[in-house]
Amino acid sequence: MVRPRSVALCIVLSIVTCGIYGLYWIACLNDDINEVTANSGTSGLMVVLFSFITCGIYFIYWGYKMGDILDRNRIQYKVPTGSLSIVFLLLNLFGLGIVSLALMQNEVNHYSPTV
Numbered sequence: 362m363v364r365p366r367s368v369a370l371c372i373v374l375s376i377v378t379c380g381i382y383g384l385y386w387i388a389c390l391n392d393d394i395n396e397v398t399a400n401s402g403t404s405g406l407m408v409v410l411f412s413f414i415t416c417g418i419y420f421i422y423w424g425y426k427m428g429d430i431l432d433r434n435r436i437q438y439k440v441p442t443g444s445l446s447i448v449f450l451l452l453n454l455f456g457l458g459i460v461s462l463a464l465m466q467n468e469v470n471h472y473s474p475t476v
Contacts, residue, residue, distance in 0.1 A: 363393045365473040368463045375459060383459065384409050387420075390465055394427055397472045398434045402426075424449035424461050431468050438472075 366389075375383035388405030395402050403411070403423075411419040428446030435442045445468070452461040 363396050363469065363473045365470040366466055368466050368470070371466060372459060372463060375462075383462070386462060386466075387412075390462060390469065391423070391427070393469050393473075394430060394465065397469055398430050400430055402430070420458060421450065421453040424453040424458070424465075427465055431465070434472070 366386075371382070371386050375386060388409050391403065391405035391408045394400070395404075408419070408423055412423070425446045428444075428449040432442045432445050445464075448464070449461040452458065452464075
């Protein structure tokens with residue numbers, strides 16, 4: 362079950378831990394998106410590993426791919442779509458990956474049951 366996460370807390374923890382929590386956040390976020398969208402994509406651990414191996418290039422691609430998956434999920438729920446894939450791609454290209462993670466988490470929180 363996907364549980365909503367506080368976007369502000371995730372950002373603060375990522376900064377305070379010098380990015381270590383950010384890696385955990387990426388893995389959890391990937392798994393949550395896969396669960397919410399019923400997508401059987403790459404596991405969160407593999408995303409982090411591929412990002413390390415490719416020196417961050419895979420993270421840029423992953424942001425684009427997650428935006429596309431979330432846009433298709435919006436269509437399924439009849440919610441107006443945007444260009445999330447392009448937004449996440451540009452944010453990741455310009456070094457603002459934490460902003461794209463925050464936007465992804467916000468999107469996932471909309472589909473998560475509230476506790």
